[in-house]
Amino acid sequence: MKKNAIVFLVFVLLVITAAEMIGMQFIPVGSITLTLLPLVFAILITMVFGLPLFRKGILKTIYSKANVHFSSKYLIFIMLPLMARYGADVAPKIEEILSVGWVFLVQEIGSLGTVLLGLPVALLIGLKREAIGATLGLGREGELAYISEKYTLESKEGQGVLSLYIIGTLFGALFFSILAPVLLDLGFRVEALAMASGMGSGSMMTAASASLVARFPEMEQTILSYAAASQLLTSFLGTFTMVFLAVPLQRFMYNKLSKTKKAEVKEDAR
Template sequence: MNKNFTYLIIFVLAIITISEMIGFQSIPAGPFTIGLLPLVFAIVITMVLGFKLFRKGFWKKVYSERNINFAGKYLIFIMLPLMARYGADVAPQIRDILQVGWVFLIQELGNLGTVIVGLPIAIMLGLRREAIGATLGIGREGELAYISEKYTLESKEGRGVLSIYIIGTLFGAIFFSIFAPILLDLGFRVEALAMGSGVGSGSMMSAASATLVARMPEMESTILAYASASQLLTSFIGTFTMVFLAAPLQQFMYKKLVKGDK
């Protein structure tokens, strides 16, 4: 085994241990609570240690080009256990979920919003091929897998989707932690908010559902079941929406908006 790869394994295990020791942190912000997951701390620590200032000695071996390429190529496999967790949360509430199943299907049309709204804005801001990766979806596991397989993560499209993935992990969870209780205070039903939290991001769903559970602990099982079901369907049906609707629409719009770029 390559020695640098051994250093990478040790580094990953250390980061996981530290992040889990920090655990889920709730930060009061007026009447709201911001939830920070261990995943957020793991990404922040890893990003900071990846700065050139620290990339010396042991860290230089950890952040070697070979390790970076390996991590980018096989990142998607790390996401697979999440699917099993979603299924475990959905099963106990399956009857209730099936009664409103059509609502879950309708919300999948929202996946096209990132293309219709986001792509023109990204191009106006000066992005080109990066915009394809950044606006195909909300930049989570499905989009990450699609872009990495079609373009590779080393491409401009890959940099676009990875940027959105990291930004979504760092700030998406915080946004959802604040936004969900605000809508609850405005009179939205907790079931609807739980369904809306399953947008295809494990960190965002967990942050939103955690804040909802904190506000309504007596409905914990319902909130987690609806959120997990929505997340599961978004990950499954959303993949077909992305491949057969979002991607062709995006390519069509991109050709119209950016002349001469192939």
């Protein structure tokens, strides 16, 4: 067991080293420049080696269920230093942040978009109770905890939120590291995008804000402060937004849309 842990640690260090050696890459696509972070390459490398084609011998040991379970269980301990970093980033810009504090509060309403936009699409493609877990939010720790407590992770709702959690872990950082600079080139202000970076996921926030810093290095402190403040508020206020706004709205929409869908089926049967 100790040998497996050492092999696992060496593999992680090699992936990190490879990603850092690749470094930050800028890919011009027309008038838009995509920024790919080392984090993106680390995710892609681990995804490729995790494919059944390569998962043999020592890689089969590295990607064992025990290692995967260990990584997911203790991920929170790795995130704690990052949370401390958020506080350190917020402090130097606290007066500026408080001056636009209401904007941070209003942006929390944006978390309802997963229900308003995602739930109809989820039901349309055939999801049923799984849609409740998959569209309550971005499927991060807050939603995972709520669904787990209310329905258990073995339920259909639990399967939905777990699926989204895994997808977000695999593709979230990649998606937002690309989306942030794209929106920047479309005319959005860097301050607004920095605020939007704090979406409740440490990896997604880091990817999005680092992409912005790469484009505006002179505004690094402002970008990181806004993103960190938004992240802290999302972690705190997002819970209340989810419980008192997203959950009732989702329940109402799910009942209405489910009845409409059943009515359409009956109409077709005639």
